[in-house]
Amino acid sequence: QVQLVESGGGEVPPGGSLTLSCTTSGFTFSTTPMTWLRHHPRRGIEWLSSISSAGDDVAYADSVKGRFTITRDNANGALSLQMNDLRPDDTAVYRCAKPNARSTWPHSSEYTWAYWGKGTLVTVSS
Secondary structure, three states: OOOEEOOOOOEEEEOOOEEEEEEEEEOOOHOEEEEEEEEEEEOOOEEEEEEEEOOEEEEEEOOOOOOOOEEEEEOOEEEEEEEEOOOOHHHHHEEEEEOOOOOOOOOOOHHEEEOOOOOOEEEEEE
């Protein structure tokens, strides 16, 4: 049974930083590309970033490029998202996702995300 569990959310002031984690089980993490997305209160679902199975290729949405960094720990089945220079517009529920086998790089379509975690809330507010 595939399980994805996010953690690390919270409330930070503008300009602050947070690191989100996604722990996984039920599949072979080391051979699976992974994705971070968020559910924005006004804009809905937004793809943020993807990382290849080996971690040697990454992709970012323009809105977070240069501020967010995706990494993975294949030994422990864990995915991370380092978020810097957070803005009020980054307020959202952040979720990790496992693309399905037919998904192609950079796995940015919500229609190809086979499994999603329940998410962790990030609030950026002064």
